[in-house]
Amino acid sequence: MHRKTIVQTTINGEAVEFLCEPRQSLLECLRDILDMTGSKEGCNDGNCGACTVMLDDRIVPACLVLGVEVDGKSVVTIEGIASGGELHPIQQCFLEDASLQCGVCTPGFIVAAKALLDRDPDPSEPEIRLWLANNLCRCTGYDKIIRGVQDAAAQMRQARDADLEETKS
Amino acid sequence: MHWVDYERPTSVQDAAALLGKHGDSARCLAGGTDLLVQMRAGRVPATTIIDVKEIPELNQLSYSDAGGLTIGAAVPCYRIYRDLTAMKRYPGVNDVVSLIGGTQIQGRATLGGNLCNAAPSGDAIPMMIAHGVTAKIADADGVSERPVEEICIAPGKTVLEPGELLVSLHFPTPPSHFGARYLRFIPRNEMDIAVAGAGVAVTLDGDTFATARIALASVAPTPLFVKEAGDALAGLPVNDESIQKASELAKAAAKPIDDMRGTARYRSHLCEVLTRRALNDAVRRARGEEVE
C-alpha cells in the first residue's frame, strides 16, 4: 500500500508541513497541495525557468526537485519576495519599466533576479543576461526585463549606500 | 508518472545495500536534471529513487596541493564554481560547470550525474577525461578507482554494476605549465546540448608540448578519448602546425551521426575547429594567461 510522506520545511520564512507522494515535484506540492500558484509550470523539465524558487542558498527549477527532498530545507517562492505590504525593488521596477507583458514568466524572473542581486549588487548587462539565460520569456524580447533588473540594482545600491551613510552618522 | 518509493541513505554502505537490494529498479538521485525528466517520459522504469545527497563522501569538495581536487558525486555545479580555489586551479572545470544548462539547472546538476547519465553529449566527461580524472566507486565490499574514460560504455550505460555507487571524482594536482579547456558548439549561447565538444589538457615544457589529452563529446556513442591525438603532440613544438595536426587526428577519430542537432559532416568539421580552438586556449592557460 502506497503511503504519502510527511515533509517539514520552511517556506518564505514560515514553518510548513505537508503530505505528498514521492513522485510529486516541489512545483506540484507548492501549487496543488499548498495553494501557492505563483510558481508556474511551462515545461516540467527545467528549461523555461517559470518555476524558479530558492532552495537554501540557490535558485533551482522546482519542477526538478521532489517535494520530499525539501524536508529540513528552506524554500523561497515569488510569494515571499514582497516584504509585508511593500514590493521588492525588483517588483517595483518591473512595473515601472513595463518588464512584463503576459506576466507568466515574471515570477520566475523576479526570484532569479533577486538571487543575482543579493549576491552581486552591480552586475553588468552580459552578467545579467547569463544569469537569466535559464528563464525564457516569449513576450518581451528580454530588453525591458534586463532594464528592470538594472534599475532595481541601482535602486538597491542607492538604498544600501544611504543606509551606510546613516549608520556612519 | 508511476509510483516511486524514496529512500535517503546517509552512508555509502547503506546506499550500496539499497542499490544491491533493488538492482535495476533503483536509480540514484542527485540533481535529478536527467533522471526526473527521463522517468516522467517513461524511459526509466525505476520504482525506487535513492537520494544520495545526504551522504557525506558524495558532498565533498576539497582541494590540496598534494591530493588534488576531490568532487563528490552529488556536488552541484554551483558549489563548484563558487569555490574560488577550485576555479583558480582548474579553469577547465569552471568551463563546464558554468555551461551545463543554465543557472537554475546548475543549482541542481552534478558532475557525478553527468557521468552516470552517460550521454554521448555529456559536457563534463571529455573535460574529466582530459584532466585524467579517476572515479571512485563503492559497493558493499569496498571501493575501487577507475579512469573516467572507462566508465561510459554505450549511450546511457556505464560500467557500474547493480550495488555499485559512484562516490567521487578525483582530479590530479595540475603540474606546472598545465592548461585545460572545454569548448563546445551549441546553436544558442546557453541551455543547449552540445552539437560537438572538445575537452583538452596540455602540459608544456618550455615551448614544447610535454603531454596532452584530448576527448570529444557528441561524436561517438560515448564521449571519445582520442588518445592518439594527444600522444601525437608530445614532443612537438607549440605552434599552429602541431595544433592543426592534433585537431585533424581528433576529427579523424570522430564517428558522428546525423541527427536533429547536426549532420555527421558538420560535427566532424566542428571537431577540428573546437579541438584547435581549445588547444590554443589550453596553451594560453598553461602559460599563465586567464582565458574566459
Next chain:
Amino acid sequence: MNASGYEPNMVLANKEYNVVGTRPVRHDGVDKVTGRALYGADIQLAGLLQGAVLRSPHAHARIKSVDVSAAAKANGVMAVVTATNFGPSGDKIVDVGEGPTPLAYVRGNVLAKDKVLYRGHPVAAVAAASLHLAQEALKLIKVDYEPLPATLTAPDAMRQDAPVLHDDLRTQELGEATDRGGNLAAHFRHEKGDVEKGFSDADVIVESELDTSTVHQGYIEPQTATALWNNDGRVQVWCSTQGAFPTRDTTSKVLGVPVSQVKVTPMEIGGGFGGKIPVYLEPVAALLSKKSGRPVKIVMSRQDVFEATGPTPGSHIKVKIGAKNDGTLVAAKADLAFEAGAYPGAMVAPAAMCVFAAYDIDNVVIDGYDVVVNKPSTAAYRAPGATNAAFATETVVDELAGKLGMDPIDLRLKNAAKEGTRRADGPKFRRIGCVEVLEAMQNHPHYEAPLEGPNRGRGVAIGFWFNVGLESSASISVNSDGTVNLVEGSTDIGGTRTSIAMQAAEVLGLKAEQVQPTVADTDSVGYTDVTGGSRTTFCTGYAAHNAAHDVLRQMKERAALLWETEPDKVTFEDGTFASDNGKRRSIGFRRLASKLGETGGPIVGRATVKPRGVGGSFAGNIVDVEVDPETGKTTILRFTAFQDAGKAIHPSYVEGQMQGGSVQGIGWALNEEYFMSPEGEMKNSTLLDYRMPTALDLPMIDTCIIEVANPGHPFGVRGVGEANIVPPPAAVANAIHAAAGVRMKRLPMSPPSVMEAIWAK
C-alpha cells in the same frame, strides 16, 4: 472621426494628450509581480478532478477500435471519453471564426473519430483524482490503429500518389468548388495588370525559391481548460484563451449545446500569439465533467503543446520580381504553398495579402495553395503567413538592390505603397505609413553607424500587416468618488486593459488609475472578438472611448438638471462640466459623480463597435550580425525595430510589442523549427531542443515608434501587435548575406545550414 490638419505622407506630431501617450503602471501589474494573478492552471474548485489526454503515436492511421474499459476501472478514475461522446456531426457546417468548415473537422481535431491525422492527435481522455493517476490510466486504454503512410510537406502532399488525409476533401479552385480530391484544399489567385508584359519590360529580374519550417508560437503557458457541466445543464469553463466569446461559440458547437448554456471565464493568459484561439481542451473537459459530475481541469504538457496545438505553417514559396534599371519595380509574381496541417485552413490568404503590400507595382500575380499534411492543424502565429512571405520578398528586393547598385532603402522608397495604392488582392490603401517607416529607418543613426570587423554585415527589411477591427463591447459605471469601472471583454495578454482604460480616462478627463478595468466573462459583458489581429487597443479601446462619451452625455444631462438648463448647453473640458446661460456654472467630474443618486440614479455608459476604419501597420528592421565562418553561427550584434503605431497609447507596451515580435522573428530566423522524422514524429518537442532565444542570445532591441495617425480611430491608433514579426527573418537573412556572402533559401538559418551554404559558395 475626421483627420483634418495634416498633409498626406508626413509624420504627424499628433495632439498632446493628458493620458494617451503616457506610461502609467498597468492595473494588473501588482498581481502579476507578486504571483497573485490567476492563470488558467491556477484555478482551484471543490471536487476538482484532473484530466489527461491520450494522443496518437502515429502521424496517419485509421482507428479500428478504442477500448477504454480497463482505464475506466483504474484506481481513481472517474470518467473516460472518446469522440463517440459527441454525437453525430453529419454534414453540418459551422463557422468558428475562419469561415465555413465541417463540424466533423472541428470536432475531429478535439477528439479523433475514424482517423488520426498527426502524431499527437487526441483520441481519448480520462479524469481522475490526480494527474499522476490520470496519466497512469491512459496507459490502460487500448487503441487498435492501422498505420498509413504519411505526407509531410506541401509539395509532397500535392503529388498524384500522395496519401490522402480526407476522403471527402474537394479542391476549391479559384473560388469554385470542384470534384477533385486529394490534399489541396484550395488554390486562389490575385491578379493585377499584366505580369507577362511587366516581366518582358524589366531590365533586371530576380527570382527565388524558398522554404520555411514549421515553427511554434512558443507561449510559456501551456493551454489549459477547466469545465463544470452543472446539474442545470450549464457548462462553465475557465480557460487560457485569446477570446472568451469565440471559445464559447466553438465549445457550444462542438458540444452541440446552445450558446446560452456555455459560460466562459477567461483567466489571465500566459501568451497566445494566435495559438490560443482554437479550442482544444474545453469540450473534452466538459464531457469529462458531464460524465463524472465533477469539475475537471486539463493542462497540456509542453510536449502536447508542440505536437498537438497549432504551429504556423511551413511553406514553400517562389517569388519573382522585375525592375527597370532606375529601380522601378514593374512586375511581381508569388507562389505560396502552405502546409495547413491536418485540416484545411492554412493562413495563406493573409500571406497573399501582405506579400507585395509594401510596394506599388502595376503588374502582379499571386497564387496561394492551402495543402493538408500529416502535421498538427496549424493556427495563427502573429501576422500569420506574412513573415513567410516577407522572407521571400524582402530577400529578393535585397538582391535586386545589389544588382541595381541601389541603396536598399532607396529602392524601397522609390516603390513604396502610399495612400491610394491598390493591392493585388483588391483593397486600396487609406492613410498608411510605409514611406514614413522607411524614412525613419534611413534617418536613424543605426543605418549609418560604422560596422567594422570581418564577418559582419547589416541588413534591412520591411513588412506589413493589415490589422482587423471586428467587434467589441464595453460598459462604464460611474462611482460616487469620481472614479469609474470599465468592463470589457478583451483578454489581456500584453497590457491592453490599461491601454483601453487610458482611452476612457482621456475622454473623461480622469487619470489612468481612476479608471478600473475588468476583463469580464461571457455572462457579464457584450460580445467581444479575440485578442488578436492587432485589434484590441484599436477596437476595444474605441468601444471604451465611445462608452466614455456615453457617460459624458448622461453626466451632462445631470448637470443640466442641477442647473435647470438644457443638456446641449453643457460643455465638458479639462474634467469640468460648465454652462453659461447668463450665469456661468461649473462642476467637476468628481463632484457631479457624487450627486448621481439625487439626480436620477446610477450612470452606466455603454458602447458596441464594429469599426470600419482599420489602419494597417508597416514595420521595418535594421540588423547587424556577425557570422562565424567556421561554425555558421550568427550573432545578432545590434537590432533596431521601427513600426507605425498610428498613435502609441502606452508607449512602453508598444515598445514591448515591437521588441517581443522582433525576438520571435529572430528565433524564427535562426534556430526554431520542427524536426520531423520521416514518419511524422516531432523529434524536438521540448524547450531544450525547440530553440527559442534566451536573454543571452540577444542585445537590447532598440525601438523607434512612428506615428502616422489612422483616421479611422479617435486617437489615430493602428494595432501594433503583429507587423513587427514580419520583417526580422528577412532582415537577418540580408545581414547574413552582407556578412558571409551567402543567400539563405530556408528558414531557419541555423548554424549547420549557414555552414553548408558557406561550403557551397
